[in-house]
Amino acid sequence: MSLELRGVTKTFGSLVANDNINLKVDDGEIHAILGENGAGKSTLMNIVYGLVQPDSGEFLVDGNPVTIHQPADALAVGIGMVHQHFMLIPVFSVLENIILGHEQSTKIGSLESSAAREKILKLASEFGFHIDPDAIVENLSVGVQQRVEILKALMYDAKILILDEPTAVLTPQETDEFIEIMKKLRASGTAIIFISHKLREVKAVADKITVIRQGKVVAIADPKSTQEELASLMVGRPVNLTEKKTIHHDNAVVVKVSELNIADEVGRPLVSNINFEIHKGEILAIAGVQGNGQTELANAMVNLHKNVHGSILLDGQEIVGLSVNKSLHSGIAYVPESRELDGLIGKFSIAENLILDTHHEQPFAKGIFMSNKAVEEEAQKKVVEFDIRTQSIDAPVSSLSGGNKQKVVLARELSRPVRLVVACQPTRGLDVGAIEFVHKRILEEREAGRAVLLFSTELDEVMTLADRIAVMYKGEILSIVDASATREQIGLLMAGVKS
């Protein structure tokens, strides 16, 4: 089955999300749609799936015009979609999630699901999924939940599958498995529209690449193009993806962590026996699959976690047990894992967010009063220095894009005298331009002689930035390797295999 879009346009107020987009997806093809966050990829796919109505444009399925006003219409012509944020009901079983909207009833009105159950098991075995139809979805891992989403689409004969940023939530291993699943789907004749901004994956799997920038199709690219070429098309200017590393040699130890143990509230160990040192001008990356104790270790660095035993010396001073405020002011910049949840207060303005940590100090506070003038000046300065793109410093920080939010966090954290930068997943969910900025900034800190502790689940990022790489597995550091280690070596460590 083929799908063609002609002249699709959608505006939200003054913003043109999609501008006269033409797209043709052929039978059994993996068609990647590449674009930065906010380029209009998701809007386009929501239009195809009937969740958003276009201002103009037409759809053709196998050359015949169709109208799609709601998801049911899309499903009826064979278009299925796996959303970036899963459309699964956490407290329902896999079976209930899959039959929802397509329920069969018996004569007395009760649900009839044995046929659906059989079909699920059959499809699952065809694609090599191990899925228990009666498992409750919230108890499944993210990777398995995604498979449930795919099954949901396949159950109702989707011939064209839209996958919206499917790998954003997956670990490197799950991503590899996912790419295999896409290939199997293609082999079975399903056409796939694969939305992503991750160049490596797009190159690995796509047959054709449509690049979208600011709502327009800017190119149909060949998957054989280099990552740099694709990135430049996406961003609209030349991009230098691999940052140059300048080697620093300074033996002074800034941070020394020894025998660090973290337990949960009932005393079970979350992180055990952590030992490492970071030198001046060095980036130590903590790699590992999400959920192996990285979050707890990061929180412990600024005393955000209770039940921490052991020692963290910052320039010889013990910081375990200090208050969060004192830890930060002893010279630590802290970029938390979740910008929205822990890094910023969404409803506060950009200016207010920039002084969250220092609002009680000169010059922002005068006695019990705030000096709005000083706050404003600081904000104006930071907006320029960190290239925060906003209409006004008084705009709520929640109105910013992910990249600009992260810039606000960085601007605030790096405004204090800093000796150690703790950055947790600093580029998660950011577009290429913002990633470039964050990476550059982290390297600048390194060149300025600061120690950097980088937590990242993105192997590419770790390999690009780190001087040494520590791999965490089940709460322990399995090994600390040099930056020259290969992807395979680190991948094995991440899976818990110690050579």
Add this chain to the structure above:
Amino acid sequence: MKKMSVARKRTLRFLIILGALNLLALAKFGFGNHSTLSTTYGLVLGHEWIILHSVVVKSSTGSTFFALLGLLGCGLGFLFFKLNKTSLAGISIASISILFSFICWAATGKFIPLTGLLQGGLMLAVPLIFGSMSGLLCERSGVINIAIEGQLLAGAFASAVVASVTHKTMLGLIIAPIAGAAVSVLLATFAIKFGVDQVILGFVLNVLVYGLTDFLYKRLLIPYQSTWNQAPSFSQISIPILGKIPIIGPIFFDQTIIVYLMYAIVAAISYGLFRTKWGLRTRSVGEHPEAADSVGIDVNKLRFRNVVIAGLVAGLGGAYFTIGSVGSFGKEMTAGSGFIALAALIFGKWTPKGAILAALLFGFADNLQGTLSIIGVSVPSEFMLMVPYIATIIAVSGLIGRVRAPAADGVFYSRGESH
């Protein structure tokens, strides 16, 4: 994992507290009661086949028995706890035993009409059950219903007036659900169509119904009572055979048509919510409306319909206050039942079974305080009136396992906003 262990710790603590209370009851009500007087329990209401005689038990023996039963319940709860199963049964036995141990002691030397006590409990629970079913239908579909009180009151008022004017109880029974549904239509329109805060909206609707019925009561029902507020009421219908079973018969099967309708509604909702297409879809829009929309379910239409059905149910429950018992309407006669119904819904963890059991418990507690004051036991009645609220706090604090509202309860859904 972490959360589980905290919840388990709380369950354990609660079991220990219950055990200690039972021990206390054993010491104070059982062994501490040196009176040789007995308590007499009346077991007959009159229509049964076999006339059971009153049971006379020495008070201290009764208290001791129930306290020991309570300890057994604690033991049972602990056993299930160890086996990683729910200790709810044990906890229920232990809690109820404390209550009975207390009754035995409090009524030393007195007569307690036990069957009457239970029957009265059910009667007080009827509007609570109707109300909690209304809340259940709304909240399972993702709309918070604080307006249960208003729906009950509207039903009570409309049925009394219509039955008075037409002299036909049946017409009163028909109009009551419609009045409840009218309140629901307002709730649904503003909550689902316009996204008004549902807690504030529900509260405002209650005030509206209170005001409206107060006004009409004062200007119409009092001055022209004989025309407007002298409703006939339904009489009890004893179900053949079932109605004559000792103890159970008069409690459950010698009731008015409204109570029988309640049985049917409760059965239909319990079955429908978990076994039918409608139920699956209802729960899906209450948990994750975006997901329901993405598979072609019209979220707001389903919500609207369910809220209106909920109004029908609560309105019918309102009729019980008037034509289901006394006939005429009294000012603000629902007296907070709607809020206690809401408490029952939460205490029952948003499940039909749980809500019904909670409503029965609250009804029983309410009736108990009435009975105790009639037979002259000096327990402050306010104490018993606190039971529903204390129970709700216990439930919400997670002492008896996890309480989780439907995830999208009270969350406005509009397709554009999530994308």
